Amino acid sequence: MILQVRGMTFEYPSRPVLNDITLSVSPGETVMIMGPNGVGKSTLLKCMNGILTPGAGRMLLDEKDLLFLSQRDIARLVGYVPQRTQPGRVSVFDAILLGRRPHMGWHVGENDLKAVDGIIQTLHLEDLALRSLDEMSGGEIQKVMIARALAQEPGLLLLDEPTSSLDLRNQVEVMEILDHVVRGHGLAALVTMHDLNTAFRFGHRFLFLKDGSIAYSLSREEITESVIEDIYGLKVELAFVGNVPVVIPSVVLEGPLAGEDFHDHSSGEYPASLVRKNAS
């Protein structure tokens, strides 16, 4: 499905958060939302699926305006993977089956069971299906959460920091799974992410938020050092591995805290051996 957001604003009673957000996501496209802490990335996602109600603007998913849909109708169109989940004493199968809730009543139909079984096969979770969520690792739980969102059979997927608590291997695995289903099923995906390098590797387009607005909307090729310096307020260097940019941040603190105690290179700046090699 195509997501088109026009002029969306959101404010908490105390302060405005998002201002005139306009964006679009095409089918099969993963759009990364980036920016410093507290800039409103998570808030933006929560406006998309009715957890928060925007003050103004339109949010069209194909022809339907999400603002005028009931919470249950939104749940049939938009899958959401929150930043934190509470793993209870529930089997993986039941946890994914919960994603069928917008489609089923009290009764669990055969169709729902088969849908869950299909997702389990797609994500290769067969061996975990009857294990309890509270005895699983963070990476496994994250895959189950993505599976639950897919069980909603959504057109739009929203993921809030899907890799923030995962180790390297699980980060890559989760992002590959995501990429696979987004492209394979023509979903539109909006993902918030702090880890720039993971974002650049798996995203198709990159929105940088600053002061509650979208400051840049760039493709991978358009990313420059100055953009990242502007958004995060720190000097960086970009290196390229293949065509994927890799960000190497410089030191942040100046003065006594960043002093010689931490690294006694005679040059006194940052570990030069690490950075200068990559600067091409």
Added chain:
Amino acid sequence: MHIERGHDPAAYRVYIGRKKTFLFLGGAMLFLLFILSLSLGPVRLSPSHVLRTLMGQNVSRQASLIIWKIRLPQALAAIAAGIGLAVSGGVMQSLLRNPLGSPFTLGISQAAAFGAAFSVSFLGTGGMQSTLANAVTINNFPITILFAFGSSMIATMVILALSGRRNISPESIVLSGVAVGSIFTAGTLILQFFADDTELAAMVFWTFGDLARAGWSQVIFLTAISILSMFFFLWRSWDYNAIDAGEESALSLGVKVKKVRLFGMFMASLITALIVSCVGVIGFVGLVAPHMVRRILGDDHRFLIPGAAIVGSLLLLGADLAARTIIAPRILPVSVLTSFLGAPLFIYLIIRGNR
């Protein structure tokens, strides 16, 4: 998006079947204990006599009298109170997202005890009779119940008002429940401090939960309400499962979290208030029964709710039977037995861990 449909998951059906078997066995055990508790007592009746009397045959005048007038209402009160307390405890734990949620920890039971004490001391509904059978009685039962109920609804309203507020965490709701409970306990203590001997005896007597206290009309009412509420909670079980997964997850699955929480808390508190006003304070069942079931069946409310209902009534019926028979002809307060029976079992389950 369209998902490729997989196969009908046989392994999952077996897994669900096991949980259903557990419920079925629990139900069978409950039935056996029910018959047992009707046959044991000062006068022993054979189980076949019990069954035949229950089915309306006139085995003997004595058996009919004992069963219909004494043991059956008491056993039904135990089952109804067990269902109601355990189910509302389990739902409160989910809705407040706190394992400590239960009628007792939220102060509802203590408030009911205060209401009863209030009616005894200010309206003189407590009295002393010098008969051997029943040394202390409460003269005006309906009024005492009414006050107990009103007072526990005040506690309920406080909890509900707090749950409805923004920016208040489930943890703080349970903490304020503890505070509400201690206010009412302090109130009861003041009333007791200024009460005369007769009133004091009536107040203390009331705080001991006693299943024999409820008459037939109350028993029928309690049974109906408990079973209806169980089916209501069962019907909403997917909503509670979603809330267990986290508030944001629940919202994104189309669950109106606030509404579900407010209404669920209201129902759970209402049932608790009714039970406590009819049979007095019976602690521990509402907290322990759901946790026992969680250890065995997991947190899925489709099975947790009926499981808690069965375990809760087993616990209360067993405690009642033990209370009547351990040092017969003396009868112990049932609430003492629920703790003596339930707590060691609970600690064992905690130590043993998962499975």
